[in-house]
Amino acid sequence: MNWSDHELYIEIFPPKEFDFSQCLVFLARSDQEILHQIEGGCLFKLIKVDGELVLFKLKSTPPSIRAEFLIGPQSTNAREKVAAYIWEWFDFDQDLRSFYHLAANDNVLRQVCDDYYGLRMMGIPDLFEALTWAIIGQQINLTFAYTLKRRFVEHFGECMTIEGKTFCVFPEVEKIASLHVDALRKLQFSSRKAEYIIGIAQAINDGELSKDMLLQKQDYQQVHASLVSIRGVGAWTADYVMMKCLHYSSAFPVADVGLHNALKKQLGLDEKPTIEEIRVLGTEWEGWQAYATFYLWRSLYE
């Protein structure tokens, strides 16, 4: 992580393969998003570090990006954790040079990499948030998924309003672990999704599941198997979480409908490709399937 501390703000120095405005386009994809705000080319986010709420405003200051603090943090240690959060959020540990090199010789990826150069795979660093968002998104349209997320966060998260803008942090695991299914049913979650999400909150709260314990696993297969063993987590959700939270650039949600639609569009097909055809493409993207998927998703919302 490459950053510097200036008391009232921190400065982060991303790798060269980065375009802040491309990332903002992704983050602005839903006007129902409640976990960050975008205004005037700046990105606002409220997070909790060591129990302390921190609100920052992120702006592009080439070649760096700068996070100005509007609330908190009190300690140097906390400022470093904010820097680490942003670093992970933008997936700055990933070196995209070999991805772009691969894409230059790939008929599917060449165009999207040209169009969205510098787009980072925006992560969801918190495991509970990543799992919950994936489960909410299962088998429903994205618009409704955002509606459910907004209700979930507004009801159970911590929110504050400053200068007319509302900022929220994702609900604490402990709070969700104590809920009954009907509390989420009232927000129009299905009973199944309510069970899954509460069950996962309980598993994390009881120490049976954590990001650290997943990251300690040996390889892709072991992590995937651990995730799939969780009720409510199938292959798609496991890959989604490995991609967005655990930063496996080879995670590949082959069954994803959005991926199918994007490939159909990029390849000019009349029908969506089969799973087998997509697996073949995936082998050509070995090591970069997650980025390929993310860029293809991006191509769906012009």
Add this chain to the structure above:
DNA sequence: ATCCAGGAACTGT
């Protein structure tokens, strides 16, 4: 109306 949506568990064979 009808079909589909950034699926997964459950049930029956």
Add this chain to the structure above:
DNA sequence: ACAGTTCATGGA
């Protein structure tokens, strides 16, 4: 092992 069914609701 594998295919069919159910869950839930909003968008197009």
